[in-house]
Amino acid sequence: MSKRSIRVFSPATVANVVCGFDILGFAVNEPGDELYMELCDEPGVVIASIEGDEGKLPLDPDKNTVSACVKSILRHLGKEDLGVKLKLTKKMPLGSGLGSSSASAVAGIFAINELLGRPLTKHELLPFAMEGEALACGHGHADNVAPALFGGFTLIKSYEPLEVIQLPVPDLYCALLYPHVDVPTRDARQIIRSKVALKDAVVQWGNIAGLVSALYQHDYDLLGRSMKDVIVEPVRSILIPEFDSMKQQALANGALGFGISGSGPTVFSLYRNKEDAEKVLNQLKAFLKEKGIESNIYLSKVNSEGPVVLE
C-alpha cells in the first residue's frame, strides 16, 4: 500500500435510456460525487462528514451507501480490522433521477480498491456496488451502478445471471435538466403498466437494436432515429411538467434525442456540439422559470472512464 489517502470523483448516470428501459445507462462528466478516503489506525469505517446532501443522508456507517459498500468489500477481503475515514461531497441533487446513490456506492468501492492496491477488477467490484444501491433503494439494480463504474454506455444484457456489456462510447455532449419537482421512484415505477402490447414491444426492440448498432457504427443520425420509447416514456412523462414541450424544443434545436433520466424528473438530451446543448439548456431553464419551476442544469461530455482519482 503506497497511499494512505485518496480523493475520487464518481459520475452521475442516466439510466433507462429511452428504448433501453432497465437495461441501458450511460455516465456523464458532470455532475458527480467527490469522496475523500483515508486509512487510519483505529479499526472500523467512519463517516467524518457529508456535504451537499442537505442533511438527508445517514451518517451511520451501516446505513449509508458509501460506508456499507466499503465495509462489504473489507469483509470480502478479510480486512475488517482496517480503519477507514470518509468525507463525502455530494455534488448532485438526491432523488433526481441521476443515480445519486450509485455514484456514492461506486465512489466508495473504487476508492477503497485503489487504496488497497486494486485487489479486485471492475467486474468483481460491481456486485458490491449493487449491494450498496440496494441499501439505498430497496433493490439492487445495475443500470445506474454499471455505467457509473465502467463509464460510457453500458448494457445490462441480463440480470440472472448478471451480465454487463460495455458499448462503444459516443463522442457526444449530454445536457441534463433537473426541474425542482418531486417524482418519487416508487410512483414512477407504479405508473408503468405490467403488460404491454406485443406490437409496441416489437417497435421497442427494433429501436434498442438500432441504438446499439448506432453506437458500434458511430452513426449519430441512426442513434437519434433509434432514441424512441413507445412504452415507458408515454406514461412516465406525465409526471414531468412541460415534458412534451421541452422535448420538442430540444429536438428542434440540435438534440439527437431527448428522454427521461432514470425515473425522472431529470431529463437528458444528446448533442454533437456543445453550443447547441448550451443553447437548449438555457432556453429550457428560462422556459420552466416562466412557468414558475426552478431547475438545475448540467452540461458535459458523455463520460468514458467511470470514477477517477483526483490529483
Add this chain to the structure above:
Amino acid sequence: MSKRSIRVFSPATVANVVCGFDILGFAVNEPGDELYMELCDEPGVVIASIEGDEGKLPLDPDKNTVSACVKSILRHLGKEDLGVKLKLTKKMPLGSGLGSSSASAVAGIFAINELLGRPLTKHELLPFAMEGEALACGHGHADNVAPALFGGFTLIKSYEPLEVIQLPVPDLYCALLYPHVDVPTRDARQIIRSKVALKDAVVQWGNIAGLVSALYQHDYDLLGRSMKDVIVEPVRSILIPEFDSMKQQALANGALGFGISGSGPTVFSLYRNKEDAEKVLNQLKAFLKEKGIESNIYLSKVNSEGPVVLE
C-alpha cells in the same frame, strides 16, 4: 445492355431470429431458388416453367411472386414494353418457414436489375420485393426479404418508415431441419398473445441488444448467451413436434443457439464448425424418423452477399 439472359441464385432466410421477432433475419447459402431470366422480343412477362414446387405456384404472371415483382420494377422504370421470359427452379420447400416467397421475389428483382445494367440500388429494390411478398403472404414483411436481398444478418429497425440495417456477418454454420409437418403461417401468428409482460419484454430487449453487440464484437459465446426468446418461442414451439428435445440435443452438441425459423416448422441452429452442425443434423433427422416424422436437412455457411449471378 450487354446480356440477354441470366441465371441467378437467391437464398433461403431465417426470420424472427429468436429474440428478434419481426425485426431480425439472416440468409443462408443453402437452400435457395434458381431463376433463369431471358429478354425476348415479344412484350410482356411470361413464366415458361416452374420446377420443384409440386405444381403449387401460379403460372399467371400477375399472381406469381417472381413475375409480379419483375412487372412492378418494369412499370417503375417505364419499360413495360420489354419482353421477359422466366424459368424458376424452387430448390426449397414451400411454406416451411424458410422464406420461400421472399427468395423468389428477390431472385426476380435481382435478375431484372442485373439484366438492365443495375439501374436501382439494393435499398431501392427492397420495396419491390416486399410488394411481391405481400402478394404471396397477404402482408409485405421485410424480415425475410431484407436478408435475402442484402445477405448476412439484417435488422429491420423500423417499418414506418422502413429502415433496414446490415449487421456484421458472423463466420458461422447454419443447420436447418424442416420436419414434414404442417404449421400454416396464419396459425403460427394467431397463437401469439397480443399482450406480453413488461418484465419479459425487458428480458427480450436485453437479449436482442446483446445479440447485436455480439455480432459487432464477433463474440460468438455472447451470441449464444443472447439467443433466448422468452416471448414467442414458448408458445410457437408447441406447434413443432419434439422442439424442446431437439433444442436440448443441439445445444448439448455444439450449437450456439437453436430456434424456430420464421413461423416454422423449420428449426435452425448455429455452429462454429461444420462437423458439429453435421453431427447434430444427422442425429436430429434420425431422432425424428424414429418418431415417424420425415425431414429435410440443409447445412451451409451464413450467407454474406444475398443473391448472386450463377456461372
